[in-house]
Amino acid sequence: MTDAPVTTHKDLSERTLGVLLLLPAALLLLVIVVYPIATLFWNSLHSVDQANPQTGEFFAGLDNYTRAFADDRFWSSTLHTVLYIVVTVPGSLLLGLGLALLANQPFKIKWPVRLGLLLPWALPLVFAGLIFRWFFEYKTGVVNDWLVRFGMDPPQWLSDPTLAFWAICVAIIWKASSFMALMLLAGLQTIPKSLYEAAEVDGASKWQQFWEVTLPMLRPAIFVALIFRTITAVQTFDIPYAMTGGGPGDATETLAMYIHKTTLDFLDFGYGSALATLMFLISVAATSGYLRYTRRSSGRGKDD
Amino acid sequence: MNFNRRVVVWFAAIVVVVNGFFPAVWILLTSLKTETELLQVPITYLPLDPTLDNYVLAFTAQPILRFMWNSIVVAGLSTALCVFVGALAAYALTRLRLPHRNLIMSVLLAVAMFPLISLMVPLFKVMRELGLLNTYPALILPYAVLSLPVCTLVMASFFQDIPPDLEAAAMIDGCSRVGALFKVVIPLSAPGVFTAAILAFVNAWDEFLLALTMMNRVNMRTLSVGITLYQGEFAFPWPLISAALIVAIVPICILIAIFQERVVGGLTAGGVKG
Numbered sequence: 001m002t003d004a005p006v007t008t009h010k011d012l013s014e015r016t017l018g019v020l021l022l023l024p025a026a027l028l029l030l031v032i033v034v035y036p037i038a039t040l041f042w043n044s045l046h047s048v049d050q051a052n053p054q055t056g057e058f059f060a061g062l063d064n065y066t067r068a069f070a071d072d073r074f075w076s077s078t079l080h081t082v083l084y085i086v087v088t089v090p091g092s093l094l095l096g097l098g099l100a101l102l103a104n105q106p107f108k109i110k111w112p113v114r115l116g117l118l119l120p121w122a123l124p125l126v127f128a129g130l131i132f133r134w135f136f137e138y139k140t141g142v143v144n145d146w147l148v149r150f151g152m153d154p155p156q157w158l159s160d161p162t163l164a165f166w167a168i169c170v171a172i173i174w175k176a177s178s179f180m181a182l183m184l185l186a187g188l189q190t191i192p193k194s195l196y197e198a199a200e201v202d203g204a205s206k207w208q209q210f211w212e213v214t215l216p217m218l219r220p221a222i223f224v225a226l227i228f229r230t231i232t233a234v235q236t237f238d239i240p241y242a243m244t245g246g247g248p249g250d251a252t253e254t255l256a257m258y259i260h261k262t263t264l265d266f267l268d269f270g271y272g273s274a275l276a277t278l279m280f281l282i283s284v285a286a287t288s289g290y291l292r293y294t295r296r297s298s299g300r301g302k303d304d
Numbered sequence: 305m306n307f308n309r310r311v312v313v314w315f316a317a318i319v320v321v322v323n324g325f326f327p328a329v330w331i332l333l334t335s336l337k338t339e340t341e342l343l344q345v346p347i348t349y350l351p352l353d354p355t356l357d358n359y360v361l362a363f364t365a366q367p368i369l370r371f372m373w374n375s376i377v378v379a380g381l382s383t384a385l386c387v388f389v390g391a392l393a394a395y396a397l398t399r400l401r402l403p404h405r406n407l408i409m410s411v412l413l414a415v416a417m418f419p420l421i422s423l424m425v426p427l428f429k430v431m432r433e434l435g436l437l438n439t440y441p442a443l444i445l446p447y448a449v450l451s452l453p454v455c456t457l458v459m460a461s462f463f464q465d466i467p468p469d470l471e472a473a474a475m476i477d478g479c480s481r482v483g484a485l486f487k488v489v490i491p492l493s494a495p496g497v498f499t500a501a502i503l504a505f506v507n508a509w510d511e512f513l514l515a516l517t518m519m520n521r522v523n524m525r526t527l528s529v530g531i532t533l534y535q536g537e538f539a540f541p542w543p544l545i546s547a548a549l550i551v552a553i554v555p556i557c558i559l560i561a562i563f564q565e566r567v568v569g570g571l572t573a574g575g576v577k578g
């Protein structure tokens with residue numbers, strides 16, 4: 001506080017330097033994010049149908065939005081997206097937590113386990129989708145081969161709407177759980193050993209230690225992992241695209257796939273923009289739900 | 305270690321390794337089979353008569369080396385841009401006393417939340433108006449921005465840990481502030497910069513939706529999109545697709561195999577602090 005007058009000059013130059021250093025990032029964000037978002041909102045209020053250019057561009061008010069609310073395909077693709085979120089976010093958390101606990105063992109040779117976690121993470125989503133499509137093939141797929149070995153009837157996984165949904169969920173959970181595991185492993189490694197020693201002295205079983213020490217200490221890491229996972233789950237595109245192309249019919253189509261089709265196949269930019277805006281709102285709603293939950297639970301933590 | 309403990313450790317290692325590797329192993333086995341062997345019911349696990357024909361076909365049926373080159377150019381340049389711009393921003397946000405620091409951080413995070421598919425529609429229009437469709441910048445610029453928030457946060461968390469004295473010492477020795485950034489701060493937080501680079505590279509290498517949208521000329525396709533071109537209109541030539549997949553994942557496998565320790569360590573540090 002005492003040196004405040006002395007640093008006035010320095011503060012000024014620091015501020016200029018700061019602005020200069022932040023400028024490239026700001027410019028990039030302006031061109032690649034801010035300007036496109038502005039045109040997104042603008043287009044969503046206009047009729048911009050590039051498939052019928054003779055109609056021209058004109059202000060349409062909220063027509064695109066009312067059209068969306070009356071569009072069955074919008075509702076069904078949104079429902080599918082929500083179902084993917086509801087199934088794959090907890091699913092990949094559970095599998096990821098299991099993998100993280102397993103990977104946290106004291107291995108003498110660490111690289112096989114590390115690569116076992118890193119490979120699914122580094123594998124492109126589309127590739128995972130293609131590989132799992134191959135697993136779920138009717139005649140020559142591995143899954144049905146095992147079902148037959150156990151004396152069950154092999155189903156047509158990818159041409160049945162319900163089964164196709166579950167097959168896609170399996171692929172997403174497998175792919176997403178490795179990143180979950182890496183983040184949770186990071187959290188696990190920060191838990192001090194002394195806490196477990198103290199619990200052991202108190203006579204807590206391994207199971208009790210997990211519930212009373214591991215899970216509470218892991219809560220921040222779980223929370224961060226859940227937010228990341230939910231944001232990506234809202235945008236689910238690659239894996240259903242590679243596995244079913246949204247089919248049979250549009251039974252496994254997500255909102256992202258519908259937007260993609262509307263814009264790039266039907267070239268209806270106005271309507272596509274309205275759908276994309278709605279998707280953004282869904283994404284905000286999903287993540288703010290988590291934020292409210294943590295604020296509440298951290299408030300409760302202080303009361304304890 | 306007693307016997308029980310050893311069993312648990314072995315079990316853990318086997319589960320994690322099998323879970324991580326089974327898809328890759330399965331396509332490796334498939335890529336060595338012939339189309340006729342593939343149609344056998346019940347299916348074979350190990351190839352009866354291993355052949356490399358599928359690999360020959362993978363290189364001739366589509367320009368896969370060109371796809372790979374496109375992926376390397378796009379991922380490499382977008383990573384360089386992202387790390388450079390992110391390092392400057394991270395430095396400003398951690399080492400300088402700036403007003404509204406937290407606000408700027410929040411804006412960065414909000415950008416990370418914005419769904420890519422929502423950006424895709426207007427970005428496509430922008431790139432088309434600028435005549436950049438089917439050119440590298442159409443992907444390099446968005447990919448750099450895509451990874452910018454996470455890279456900035458990871459690097460910021462490393463920059464924070466460098467004692468200000470070191471920087472001050474460098475400046476007394478005649479370094480400018482920016483000179484100190486490049487000569488002291490960045491070298492000392494090399495693991496963080498490195499992690500940021502790997503994250504950006506893998507993100508760019510894996511991206512599909514924008515690559516599908518911005519590049520519709522076969523010669524400009526990146527690997528993730530190019531691989532889907534191997535499927536026929538109605539048939540799925542699985543041995544061929546598997547061979548192409550193996551070729552496509554080899555570079556990224558080598559990358560993570562060499563740098564695995566850094567990647568896991570960096571993700572750990574970034575995740576805990578961020």
